[in-house]
Amino acid sequence: MNIKELIKNKLTNNFPNYQIEFSEYLDEFCIKVNKENILEICSFLKNDEDLKFILSEDITAVDWATRKNRFTVVYHIYSLKNNFRLKIKSDVDESDCSIDSVTSVWGAANWQERECYDMYGIIFNHHPDLRRMYMPEEFEYYPLRKDFPLMGIPGSLPLPKK
Amino acid sequence: MEKLRKEDVNPKIVEALLRDTDITIDDALDNEMILNMGPQHPATHGVLRVLLRLDGETVMNAVPELGYLHRGYEKMAENMSYYEYIPHTDRLDYISPMANNVAWVMAVEKLAGIEVPVRAQYIRMMVAELARIASHLVAIGAFAMDVGALTVFLWTLREREKILDIWDILCGARFTNSYTRIGGVANDAQPDALAKVKWFIDQFDDNLTECEKLLNSNRIFIERLENIGILPAEVALDLGVTGPSLRASGVEFDLRRATPYLQYDKIDFNVITYTEGDSLARYFVRVDEMRESAKIVRQVLDKMPAGEIMANMPKKVLPKKTEIYTRMEELIHDFMIVNFGINPPVGEIYHAIEGSKGELGFYLVSKGEGHPWKCKIRSPSFNNLQALPYLVKGHMLSDVVAIIGSIDPIMGEADK
Numbered sequence: 277m278n279i280k281e282l283i284k285n286k287l288t289n290n291f292p293n294y295q296i297e298f299s300e301y302l303d304e305f306c307i308k309v310n311k312e313n314i315l316e317i318c319s320f321l322k323n324d325e326d327l328k329f330i331l332s333e334d335i336t337a338v339d340w341a342t343r344k345n346r347f348t349v350v351y352h353i354y355s356l357k358n359n360f361r362l363k364i365k366s367d368v369d370e371s372d373c374s375i376d377s378v379t380s381v382w383g384a385a386n387w388q389e390r391e392c393y394d395m396y397g398i399i400f401n402h403h404p405d406l407r408r409m410y411m412p413e414e415f416e417y418y419p420l421r422k423d424f425p426l427m428g429i430p431g432s433l434p435l436p437k438k
Numbered sequence: 439m440e441k442l443r444k445e446d447v448n449p450k451i452v453e454a455l456l457r458d459t460d461i462t463i464d465d466a467l468d469n470e471m472i473l474n475m476g477p478q479h480p481a482t483h484g485v486l487r488v489l490l491r492l493d494g495e496t497v498m499n500a501v502p503e504l505g506y507l508h509r510g511y512e513k514m515a516e517n518m519s520y521y522e523y524i525p526h527t528d529r530l531d532y533i534s535p536m537a538n539n540v541a542w543v544m545a546v547e548k549l550a551g552i553e554v555p556v557r558a559q560y561i562r563m564m565v566a567e568l569a570r571i572a573s574h575l576v577a578i579g580a581f582a583m584d585v586g587a588l589t590v591f592l593w594t595l596r597e598r599e600k601i602l603d604i605w606d607i608l609c610g611a612r613f614t615n616s617y618t619r620i621g622g623v624a625n626d627a628q629p630d631a632l633a634k635v636k637w638f639i640d641q642f643d644d645n646l647t648e649c650e651k652l653l654n655s656n657r658i659f660i661e662r663l664e665n666i667g668i669l670p671a672e673v674a675l676d677l678g679v680t681g682p683s684l685r686a687s688g689v690e691f692d693l694r695r696a697t698p699y700l701q702y703d704k705i706d707f708n709v710i711t712y713t714e715g716d717s718l719a720r721y722f723v724r725v726d727e728m729r730e731s732a733k734i735v736r737q738v739l740d741k742m743p744a745g746e747i748m749a750n751m752p753k754k755v756l757p758k759k760t761e762i763y764t765r766m767e768e769l770i771h772d773f774m775i776v777n778f779g780i781n782p783p784v785g786e787i788y789h790a791i792e793g794s795k796g797e798l799g800f801y802l803v804s805k806g807e808g809h810p811w812k813c814k815i816r817s818p819s820f821n822n823l824q825a826l827p828y829l830v831k832g833h834m835l836s837d838v839v840a841i842i843g844s845i846d847p848i849m850g851e852a853d854k
Contacts, residue, residue: 301785302548330675331691333790334816338803350801352788352816356675356689359696363788384678387824395512405454410505410853413448419513426517 279358280305282326290320306363311349314366315376321353321362322381329353329362332382335389337368337396341422346370347398351378374399377406395420447472447489454501455491470498473835477506481584481839484849488826488838495835500827504820507853515813519779520546520620521756523813528614530817531851533576534569534794536605539618544699545789545800546620550782552749558622559700560742564635565608565617566700566791567731567738571642572601573794573846574682574724574731581721581843582653585662593649600638607631620780621755622748636739639732650725663718667829667841670715677828678821681796682723683845687715693792704741707734717844724846754780779808788816795819795846819852 280300287296287307294317297308309317321329331354338348345367354361368375377400378385389400391409397418400406408415414434417424447455455472476487485506491499511530515523527542528535540562547554554562579594602612608631609617609624617624653659669679671687684691692709694702710726712719749755756775757768782804790799796818803812822845829841 302551302787304787331680332678333797334788334799334801334814336801336812336814338786338812350814352799352801356691356696361697361788382678383673383676384821384824387820388678391820405457407450407454408505410508412505413450419510420516424513426513 279355279360283307283321283362286324286327287317287320291317304361304363306365308365308367311366311368311375314349314364315378315381318351318353318364318378319381321364326357327355328357329355330382331356332378332384332388333361335378335385335392337392337398337420339396339420339422344369347373347396349375349392349398353382368398373397374401376401377403379403394418397421446474451489451501451503455489455499457499475838477503482842483580483847486823486842486847486849486852488842490830490835490838492835497830497833497835497838500830500838502823502826504823504849504853507849509854511854512813512815515810517809519776519808520550520782520810521775521779524618524620525614525616528616529850530815530854531573531793531795531798531819531848532614533848534573535613535615536565536569536617537573537791537793537798539616540566540700541789541791541793541798542800543618543620544791545787545802546780546782548789549785549787549802549804550620550754550780552621552751552754554622554749555746556701557626557743557745558747558749560738561623561627561747562618563700563702563705564627564735564738564742565605565615567734568601568604568635570731570794571728571735572598574728575601577794577843577846578649578653578721578724581840581846582659584839584843585659587652587656587659590649590652593645593652597642597645597649604631604634604638607634619748619756621751622746626747627742632739632742635735639735639739642732643729646725646728653721660718662837662840663721663844664716666717666833666837667844668714668716669825669829673828674715674825677825679796679825679845680821681793681818682710682727683720683822683825684796685709685711686719686723688713693790693797697790699789699791701741705734705737707737717840720844720846781806781808786812790816793818795848795851796822798851815851815854817851817854819847819849820854823847823852 294313299306333352333354335351347368349366351364394409471492473490476482477485487503489501527538530538575594575598579591582590606612609615669687671689674684674687690709690711695709707730710723752771761768762772784806786803788801790797799816801814802810805811830838
């Protein structure tokens, strides 16, 4: 059985009540889950004996600007055992701009989620250290949101003390 | 380095510093010291700021602060065409700009469905491996300098200088190359450039051995690094460390082998691993990898076929300058590509290559426009740096310098 079918079967058998969409684009396999289930599914994918997605490569978000679910949080995880990369997506709406943190599953998620929070303002619940990654702590905006202008906002960056 | 007062440090950073401590003191700042290392410090390889909580000279905790070189490259990518972004990738990992160029154009080609001629693929492999050699040379030289061996730095930079000369011939720029183009490379590799590469590879091994002789039996160097900053394999994977630092911990993970891209599946090379996982092992991995890269370049030179260096896809790939000046059709295509971009189909891809520091990936979302809707740079230095607090805990202050050198972060890439 190839790995894509294996993931499909395992997820549908283990989480029959969860809504999981499978898709593929240019040979990149992607699953889409509800944000309530993200932690459970991630820890399953990491700990399952046949899958072993032990490396969290990247966590980021996409701002769709006008869509109802404005943000999509995107995880790229890698299984060294199967040499396979999986994309996980989960929609987050602006009115409840938060998703569960997966720091307990992958330690690497710590900074990756911090960066995502810094750039998009998505709150990662139960994150141990949710600070800004690049911008100063006093900065009020989220630069990678589409409504943040490319030129920046004058006066938004505090100058250092003399 | 300077001693800080409590009010100089942001309360959230103080909180992070004082976390997971097993000593209970009413006000830790009265008994321990918080030391500010960087952002302007020669040993931090750029503008990395590390706040250290010290008990005497022992590091109790460390909090790296990033962002001093944040230029917003992901935001800029959303506002410029795919072609325009190529020079900006030079400024990510500025020690091996060629590898970044290759990674970016490969991601765009995957998104736009462009097939690259074989000769261009071989040229890309050649420059990516030379970039790896250049990067590791700087890494080792700076690393040795951090622990007190200055001569090695001069010698490795002398070798790197030869690679910069090759790049000078190949693309006319020594440092910020912007050599690759979407669909191929900017110029064909001229015979004199290839001859120079051949010459470089032939003399490289001896010169590297010379550099090694200064270090491998140097007691000060060994004792400063052995058993310093041990990174067990499972911790390394958990923290997302990739590249030489991961392979020094005994994990055989190399994207050139795991997910072969370009023509790496036709090349014979070893993935270097060491099991110790300490700073010394990370040094050895880099040295051995340079030899493997030289081996790859040698094979690339043998196998490189003649032929085109740009794909023939007029709507996606910029035509040659001479044709633009003489032919109407090409002029139109050039106008359309420069003004409106290459408009890849709607979709999203992630493509990663094995850069010199680790997995260098680009996540691109296209809405069918001339510029990406979203560009995410998965930079190896950023993820490798995350292991720093784990590595320095319990070591002496002077070891922090050695450990930062051994994981070889480039802040241009970590801060984007």
